Amino acid sequence: MQPPAIQLIVEDHQALATVLRALCAAVERAGRSGRAPDFGDLRAMLFYLDEMPARVHHASESELLFPRIRERCPALRPVLDRLEAEHERGESAVRELGHALTAWEVMGEVHRESFELLLKTHADTYLGHMEVEESYVLPVAVDFLSPADWRELAEALEHQRGELGASMAQSHRALFTRITTHPCPRKEQP
Ligand SMILES: [Fe+2]
Ligand SMILES: [Fe+2]
Structure with a gap:
């Protein structure tokens, strides 16, 4: 069984990937229909993609998980540097x-x-970022971190999110539910 800290990170990734893909699909549907999208829906998705990584997910990785991996696997430091730089670039890409x-x-x-192009670039980059974390960094961390490391990380993550x-x-979950269940009706082109 995976350590709870990894499960939490992977669950964040799944939610972020779901919203990113929903946003791409909504934009594509609008493009195919030739109608304007529901901008409120698109804005809700972008808000989630701004808020969740910047306030929760990147903090869990950059402040808690990555420092412990840096200590235990120095060979991963260059990859972690790159991933942390991508956190900052990802946050500004979402604001753009x-x-x-x-x-x-x-x-x-x-x-x-231009919105479509920016979105495609961001979606490809961010999905690739999560793929590197899941396929490369987290498996190495599982090999190198001790059970005590994972226990401490689980506690620290719980504390961080509790803070x-x-x-x-709750509002992130509610927003996620709204995004994934809303039928995204489209308005007629004015
Ligand atoms: Fe990350
Ligand atoms: Fe991540």
Whole structure:
């Protein structure tokens, strides 16, 4: 069985990948139909992709998990440096996407393509980032970290997320449910 700290990270990844793919699919559907998307839905997805990594997931990795892996497997330090730099770039890419979405919404179809291009680049990059963590970093960590490391990490993660507040966790879950169950109705093109 996987250590609980890894399960938590993988569950975050699954939720983030689901929302990223839902956002790409909603944009693609709008493109195929030739109609404007429901911008409120797209904004909710982008908000999740901004909020969850920046306030929760990246903090768990950069402040807790990665420092312990750095200690136990020095050979992984260059990869961890790259992943941490990608956290920062990912957060600014999502903010840029928010700006590009506003341009599409308020200035019209002429801005659709640049949003689509930015989204595709971000989705490919971030899915690749999570793939490196899951296929390369976490398996090595499982080999090198001790049971005591995993126990301490599980406690630290629980504490970190507890500090962030139960209400935040609840609102992230509610937002995730809204995103994954909402039928994303599309408006007629004005
Ligand atoms: Fe990461
Ligand atoms: Fe991650």
